[in-house]
Every structure is written in C-alpha cells, then in structure tokens.
Amino acid sequence: MTIHEYGKSNAKTVVLVHPSVVMWDFFEYLIPLLEKDCHVIIPALPGYDENDSQQNFTSVENIAGELAEWLVKNKITTIDVLYGCSMGGSIVLRMLADKKITVNNTICDGGITPYQIPWLLTRFIAVKDFLLISMGKTGGFSLLEKVFATDEYSKEDLEYMAKVFRFISYKTIWRTFESCNNYRMPEGTIEYLGKLEYWYGDKERKERAKDLAYVKEHFLHVKFIEMKNMGHASMATLYPENMAERIMDLAK
Numbered sequence: 001m002t003i004h005e006y007g008k009s010n011a012k013t014v015v016l017v018h019p020s021v022v023m024w025d026f027f028e029y030l031i032p033l034l035e036k037d038c039h040v041i042i043p044a045l046p047g048y049d050e051n052d053s054q055q056n057f058t059s060v061e062n063i064a065g066e067l068a069e070w071l072v073k074n075k076i077t078t079i080d081v082l083y084g085c086s087m088g089g090s091i092v093l094r095m096l097a098d099k100k101i102t103v104n105n106t107i108c109d110g111g112i113t114p115y116q117i118p119w120l121l122t123r124f125i126a127v128k129d130f131l132l133i134s135m136g137k138t139g140g141f142s143l144l145e146k147v148f149a150t151d152e153y154s155k156e157d158l159e160y161m162a163k164v165f166r167f168i169s170y171k172t173i174w175r176t177f178e179s180c181n182n183y184r185m186p187e188g189t190i191e192y193l194g195k196l197e198y199w200y201g202d203k204e205r206k207e208r209a210k211d212l213a214y215v216k217e218h219f220l221h222v223k224f225i226e227m228k229n230m231g232h233a234s235m236a237t238l239y240p241e242n243m244a245e246r247i248m249d250l251a252k
Contacts, residue, residue, distance in 0.1 A: 002044040007035035012251045014038045014081045017088030019233050020176045023048050030236050033244035047172030057172040060183035064094035068101050078102040080251040085109040086233050090180045096192040105250040109199040110232050112180040113214035129177040196222045201230030
C-alpha cells in the first residue's frame with residue numbers, strides 16, 4: 001500500500017482515507033489547505049492505486065490493520081484527526097475498534113457499517129451491488145452520464161470515475177462492497193479513544209439510516225453532524241474549504 005505524505009515537518013497529524021471508485025487524489029483540493037499546518041497522510045488503497053493496478057482490494061479489516069502497522073512503524077502513534085469517507089469510513093471505524101493507534105478526533109463521513117441482517121440475505125445484496133457497480137466498468141462514461149445526470153457530479157467528475165473504472169478489477173469491486181457491508185466488529189458497545197463525529201449530507205439521510213443507527217448503538221458519545229444541501233461523499237471535492245476548516249478546528 002503506497003502512502004502519500006505532505007507537510008511532514010508539521011506536528012499535527014491528519015490521516016485521510018478515500019472512498020471506493022476513486023483514487024487517493026480524491027483529496028487533491030484539500031491537500032494545499034492542510035499541508036502548511038499539518039502532516040497529511042493519504043494511503044492509496046489496494047485495488048484503487050493506478051500505479052499499482054495489479055493489486056486488488058483485500059478487506060476493511062486487513063487495510064485498517066495494515067495502515068495502523070505503517071503508522072506505528074513510522075513512529076506515528078497519535079493521530080490528531082483521522083478522516084474516512086464512505087468505504088474509508090468503514091476503515092476508520094475498524095481502526096477505532098482495533099485501538100492500535102491513539103486517535104484524538106475521528107471523522108466518519110457517510111461511513112458504511114456492517115449489515116445487521118441474516119448472512120444469506122447479505123449475499124443477495126452483495127451480488128446486487130456488484131452487478132450495479134460493474135455496469136459502470138462495462139458501460140464507461142456514457143452510462144455514468146445517464147445515471148448521474150441530475151446529481152452533483154460534473155462532467156469532469158464522471159470522466160474521473162470512468163478512468164478509475166477502466167483499471168480497477170472485478171475482484172476489487174466485489175471485495176469492496178462485500179467487505180464494507182460485512183466487516184467484523186466487536187459486539188456491543190465499542191470503546192474508543194478520543195472523540196468521534198459522524199458526518200452525512202441531508203440529501204443522503206435516508207440512505208444512511210442504518211449506518212446512523214449502528215453508530216449510535218455501538219459508539220457512545222458520537223456527535224452526528226448533518227451537512228446542508230449535500231449528498232454522499234461531496235465535501236472533499238465540492239466544499240474543500242469548509243472541510244479543511246472543520247478538520248483544523250478539531251486538530252487545535
């Protein structure tokens with residue numbers, strides 16, 4: 001797993017974990033806003049690294065452990081802000097549960113939580129998600145343009161997604177959604193260090209209902225923050241200044 005670093009001389013440490021169907025440069029607008037004051041660490045997750053396209057996505061648990069091991073190996077035992085979006089949110093929740101790293105502030109932005117339904121039913125959902133996302137790989141830009149015609153995505157955003165679809169494997173697509181929906185977590189209340197915020201857009205409130213309920217039940221003292229006029233995973237690309245300000249407020 002390749003790790004990209006910026007502002008290495010700064011004392012404050014911010015780790016950013018990207019969603020699925022994008023690359024690490026999902027945070028390209030955010031990096032210049034943070035690197036002057038923070039040591040910014042961004043992993044290029046397996047399966048989504050254009051420069052190492054032979055790798056496949058492994059699992060939420062494996063990547064959470066691998067990222068924590070890299071941090072410890074590089075003598076980073078405390079993170080001021082740990083941010084993960086969607087799939088990245090799954091990874092940061094697992095890192096919180098593992099407690100291998102001290103995290104002062106965690107942001108789970110539209111993070112996906114494990115299904116609390118019978119295992120067999122999760123198989124049907126995994127197949128449905130796989131087929132839906134695989135259509136983006138086979139259909140390319142023209143299909144994405146039809147699917148997201150009325151959404152927040154620009155033509156450039158859709159071209160970027162089509163580029164990612166061209167190199168990610170079907171194995172990565174399957175493992176991503178199967179793992180994000182079924183990764184293992186401790187039962188009952190999950191003890192964690194520091195503070196936890198769960199962000200979500202008001203336009204995705206219905207889609208995040210099960211995730212909100214899971215986090216509320218298992219992570220005590222979580223603070224829910226609803227972003228007005230926003231959909232899923234839109235902060236880093238559409239509102240980077242707002243996002244940077246919120247991260248810096250937590251990092252103080």
